[in-house]
Amino acid sequence: MNIKRVLIYSILGFAALIYLLPLVVMVITSLKDLDEIRSGTLLSMPQALNFDSWDKAWGAACTGVSCEGLKGYFWNSVLIVVPAVIISTVIGALNGYVLTKWKFRGSTLFFGMLLIGTMIPFQVVLLPMARMLGFLGLAGTTSGLIMVHIIYGLAFTTLFFRNYYISIPSELVNAARIDGAGFWMIFHRIILPLSIPIIVVSVIWQFTQIWNDFLFGVVYSSGDSQPITVALNNLVNTSTGVKEYNVDMAAAIIAALPTLFVYIVAGKYFVKGLTAGAVKG
Amino acid sequence: MNKSSAPRQSLGELLPKLVVAPTFVVAVIFIYGFMLMNAWLSFSSSRMLPKYDWAGFIQYEKLFANDRWWVAAENLFIFGVLFIVICLLLGLFMAIFLDQKIRAEGAIRTIYLYPMALSFIVTGTAWKWILNPELGIQRLVREMGFESFTFDWLVNTDMAIYTVVIAGVWQSSGFVMALCLAGLRGVDDNIIKAAKVDGASMPLIYRKIIIPGLRPVFFSAFIILTHIAIKSFDLIIALTGGGPGFATDVPATFMYTFSFTRGQIGLGSAASMMMLMAVIAIIVPYLYSELREKNNEH
Known part of the structure; x- marks a missing residue:
């Protein structure tokens, strides 16, 4: 190994260290008690493995007025994410199928219309949406949040499926049509079996987006219906007496675990989703 | 069921349209309708309650x-420029280094990219702790023997916006790396070999052939980063809360504060329209050049 390789490896290693450090600091801090935090530094190791702050973050820390930890909000997020991801992915798949294999006059225009939906800053729809949710009686509910996430996720899922299906040869579909297969039959027998990779991409993308969402959560939910990101932010900013950094860090890790887990298990698809959502067409 | 009595052919033709119809309606109402409503609000006298005058x-x-x-x-400008430039440079260099047939490339890539899986709220919470002047980095360095070391950007009105840059770069630069790496893998090996035969050095090849070839990648990375910057809201809320005072406010937090906590709906919607304009100013040239490229291919 020559000097150049050593240099490259040390630069890469150093960078990796920098990227890892915040996570390491979070984990170390969450395992210390407050005395250790006050007397030590960011990188001093905990004396013993102490999971008290994890218990507290999960079940007893104060998030604003209530002091029941993140538990309930974690399940809120699960309840929001599961239906929103499934519904937006199913509709996205059907849209993509129509937009590539059953084109009609105006379908390209329709796709263009949706594309713009992936680019607008959501701030321009926040106020009218708040009014609409009030009108529908869904203000401050999990159902309202599910609806919002489905609606503003559709543009992305449609984009994923459309860009994927466009590479499936249309001859395949046309031959089936001549044999008398209909819309649903072709979707079910030909398209769906080929769709597994893009379904994974879409599910992972939507899952990460919705789990990590804060803007819609903070504007459209209240009290018991808040998702975990909002609860985490409340927990960190609730100032009752002593600042418990260890509990804050444990809470942050709890909020991050589901998406981290997905990233580690299915990182390849995660990257694909990022680049597919990014590099359009 | 009465649909089955209609002639088969027209049902067959209608079905695909029926399938996309809900999405069409949703897009018309919830994207375009809402944008118009919001525009109207910005021209109204709305305060606590929306008024359509x-x-x-x-x-x-x-x-x-x-x-x-x-x-x-101004903060958005400072944050946006630094965030985008640093992310692009870091991402490019890490990708070039990673592209040197590195052992354990997969593991290193995973480490660079994992922050992208986190919520900005988590990132903000973590960095708020790390940058905390009492117990964070400042304390760490002082304990190492540099007694007079000061690093109080988080609570320093003039410097706080740069902490947002640090956390933002940490979160997003790995993503640019992934984009650039994919781009580098797409470069034709034969061109590089030919250049080597002609006696070109590797740095020269990178400067003259490979990096210019990554232009489309930079372009998409630039668009996405701009987008992240303009929309950035969660990171600032979690890291600085817009403070000290309102020293780290950005348009997204401004819009939120005035619309939802200060009862100035008209002002908030005007701010959001300005954000939309900023996005349009960047996206439209991008779409235009994309479409032109596509047309040239034919």
Whole structure:
């Protein structure tokens, strides 16, 4: 190994260290008690493995007025994410199928219309949406949040499926049509079996987006219906007496675990989703 | 069931349209309808409650006369430029280094990219702790023997916006790396070999052939980063809360504060329209060049 390789490896290693450090600091801090935090530094190791702050973050820390930890909000997020991801992915798949294999006059225009939906800053729809949710009686509910996430996720899922299906040869579909297969039959027998990779991409993308969402959560939910990101932010900013950094860090890790887990298990698809959502067409 | 009595052919033709119809309706109402409603709000006299009247440019005049708005706009500019430039440079260099047939490339890539899986709220919470002047990095370095070391950017009005840059770069630069790496893998090996035969050195090959070839990648990375920057809201809320004072306000936090906690709906919607304009100013040239490229291919 020559000097150049050593240099490259040390630069890469150093960078990796920098990227890892915040996570390491979070984990170390969450395992210390407050005395250790006050007397030590960011990188001093905990004396013993102490999971008290994890218990507290999960079940007893104060998030604003209530002091029941993140538990309930974690399940809120699960309840929001599961239906929103499934519904937006199913509709996205059907849209993509129509937009590539059953084109009609105006379908390209329709796709263009949706594309713009992936680019607008959501701030321009926040106020009218708040009014609409009030009108529908869904203000401050999990159902309202599910609806919002489905609606503003559709543009992305449609984009994923459309860009994927466009590479499936249309001859395949046309031959089936001549044999008398209909819309649903072709979707079910030909398209769906080929769709597994893009379904994974879409599910992972939507899952990460919705789990990590804060803007819609903070504007459209209240009290018991808040998702975990909002609860985490409340927990960190609730100032009752002593600042418990260890509990804050444990809470942050709890909020991050589901998406981290997905990233580690299915990182390849995660990257694909990022680049597919990014590099359009 | 009465549909089955209609002639088969027309049902067959209608079905695909019926399938996309709900999405079409949703897009028309919830994207375009809402954008128009929001535009209208920005021309109304709305305060605590939305009022659909016509007040001309009052809200925009108020917005432009508001110091806090200009702080927010300036912050977005500082944050946006630094965030984008640093992410692009770091991402490119890490990708080039990673592309040197590195052992354990997969593991290193995973480490660079994992912050992208986190919520900005988590990132903000973590960095708020790390940058905390009492117990964070400042303490760490002082304990190492540098007694007079000061690093109080988080609570320093002039410097706080740069902490947002640090956390933002940490979160997003790995993503640019992934994009660039994919781009580098797409470069034709034969061109590089030919250049080597002609006696070109590797740095020269990178400068003259490979990096210019990554232009489309930079372009998409630039668009996405701009987008992240303009929309950035969660990171600032979690890291600085817009403070100290309103020193780290950006348009997104400004819009949120005025619309939802200060009861100035008209002003908030005017601010959001300005954000939309900023996005359009960047996206439209991008789409235009994309479409032109596509047409040239034919």
